[in-house]
Amino acid sequence: MSPQTRRSVLRSLGAAGAVVGVTGNAIAGGxxxxxxxxxxxxxxxxxxxxQDVAKAEADGYVTDGHCVAHPQGKGAMGVHYVNFLDANGNPTHLDNSLDPMNPEVLVYEPNNGNMNLVAVEWISTEPFTMFGHESHEGPGPWYSLHAWLWKANPNGTFANFNPNVDCSNGE
Incomplete structure (x- = not known):
C-alpha cells in the first residue's frame, strides 16, 4: 500500500471524529x-x-503513525492501526458484517517510543448500532464507533476523543 493512500485513509478516520466532535456517553443504565x-x-x-503492537501488525493491522489529536486541544484519539485495507490502501474488508470481537481498528497512545492500546473502533460503509450506541458518520465513505476499553474516558465509553489521551509523548 502506498504511504500516500494509507495516510489519506487514516487521516480521514481522524477527520471523522473531528466532524462528529466529542460524542457518546457512558453506557445507558438498565x-x-x-x-x-x-x-x-x-x-x-x-x-x-x-497490547503488544507487534501482534497487531502480525495480524495485518497497519498505520501511518499519525496521532489524531482533537482539533481544539481537548485530548486525542491516538494512532489508528487498521486491518481493512488491501495492499494498495483500498478499503476491502468493509463488508458491513461487523464482528464485535474483531474490530477493524485498534487505537494506540504513543508513550515515549511505546504504543499503549487505548481503544478499539468498528468501521462500516453503512450506519450501525453496537452495544446500544449508534455509529458516527464520517467524511469518508464509512461510519464508525469507538470503545475506550483500555483507557478511561470521562466523556464516555463511546466518545470519539478522549481528554486523557496525549499525542505529544512521541508521535
Missing part, C-alpha cells in the same frame, strides 16, 4: 447496560493480545 458491559468485557479479552 438491564441492557449489564449485557453491554459483559459484551464489552468480552471484546476487551479478545483484544488483550494487541
Amino acid at each position: 438491564r441492557g447496560a449489564a449485557d453491554h458491559h459483559k459484551k464489552l468485557a468480552a471484546v476487551r479479552r479478545a483484544t488483550r493480545k494487541y
Whole structure:
C-alpha cells in the first residue's frame, strides 16, 4: 500500500471524529447496560493480545503513525492501526458484517517510543448500532464507533476523543 493512500485513509478516520466532535456517553443504565458491559468485557479479552503492537501488525493491522489529536486541544484519539485495507490502501474488508470481537481498528497512545492500546473502533460503509450506541458518520465513505476499553474516558465509553489521551509523548 502506498504511504500516500494509507495516510489519506487514516487521516480521514481522524477527520471523522473531528466532524462528529466529542460524542457518546457512558453506557445507558438498565438491564441492557449489564449485557453491554459483559459484551464489552468480552471484546476487551479478545483484544488483550494487541497490547503488544507487534501482534497487531502480525495480524495485518497497519498505520501511518499519525496521532489524531482533537482539533481544539481537548485530548486525542491516538494512532489508528487498521486491518481493512488491501495492499494498495483500498478499503476491502468493509463488508458491513461487523464482528464485535474483531474490530477493524485498534487505537494506540504513543508513550515515549511505546504504543499503549487505548481503544478499539468498528468501521462500516453503512450506519450501525453496537452495544446500544449508534455509529458516527464520517467524511469518508464509512461510519464508525469507538470503545475506550483500555483507557478511561470521562466523556464516555463511546466518545470519539478522549481528554486523557496525549499525542505529544512521541508521535
